[in-house]
Amino acid sequence: MDAAGQEGFREFVSNRSAALLRTAVLLSGGDRHAGEDLLQNALIKAAGRWDRIEEPEAYVRQILYRQQVSRWRLKGRRRELTVAEPPDSGSGADGAGAAELRLVMREALSRLTARQRTVLVLRFFEDLPEADVARILGCSVGTVRSTTHRSLARLRAHAPELTALGRSDAEEPLPRGFAAVEVRP
Incomplete structure (x- = not known):
């Protein structure tokens, strides 16, 4: 990869890694560490072909999806969720x-x-x-x-x-990355 390609790749990672990480964490069942690993592997694969990629975000997302599909085909379901830190306690x-x-x-x-x-x-x-x-x-x-x-x-x-926890239209919006889903009893 030439210098312009390296700079383009760094810029892409800087601008889009947060959104891609959210998707990777969701795909890995909320396990942030597994999501980070998933994204890192996808970015490594994309870096190797960076000069030939026309739509970088679509390409990286495709890699994320396919890697996750491969993971759940090869591995059994994990029974324990390990996290480095306890979940947010909420501030008021x-x-x-x-x-x-x-x-x-x-x-x-x-x-x-x-x-x-x-x-x-x-x-x-x-x-x-x-x-x-x-x-x-x-x-x-x-x-x-x-x-x-x-x-x-x-x-x-x-x-x-x-x-x-259902909300009315007057309440505050859902957290970023969540869509409203009707849940019926």
């Missing part, structure tokens, strides 16, 4: 609701299978159409639809407390 009433929502969502997402979690992240966090999700995961659109339906049902079953 301002952040308490958002922190509680993040914790509830993280726990509910961790109870899903890796495939279910990946489909939900791609469909609702990344806001990709079903056809794109099917292409990324190498399955049919019908499989994406049925997996989405089963995943949302399982999410509702594992997190009925999300109904109590």
Whole structure:
């Protein structure tokens, strides 16, 4: 890679790594360390082909998705979530609701299978159409639809407390990276 390519790569990493890390953490079930590893491996692969990449962010996201698919195909489901620091305790009433929502969502997402979690992240966090999700995961659109339906049902079953955390339009917005999902009892 020449000097201009190195500078372009550094600029891309500087500008887009936070958003890519959020996606990687969600794909890895809320495990920040696994998300960091996932992103780092994707960036290493992208760096090797940097001069030939036309759309860097799309390329790196594709690597993230495919690596995560490979991980859940090869490994069994992890039973324990290890973290370096305890979760946010919330600083007063301002952040308490958002922190509680993040914790509830993280726990509910961790109870899903890796495939279910990946489909939900791609469909609702990344806001990709079903056809794109099917292409990324190498399955049919019908499989994406049925997996989405089963995943949302399982999410509702594992997190009925999300109904109590439901918000009206007048309340403060959800934390960045979360979309409103109707949870029915």
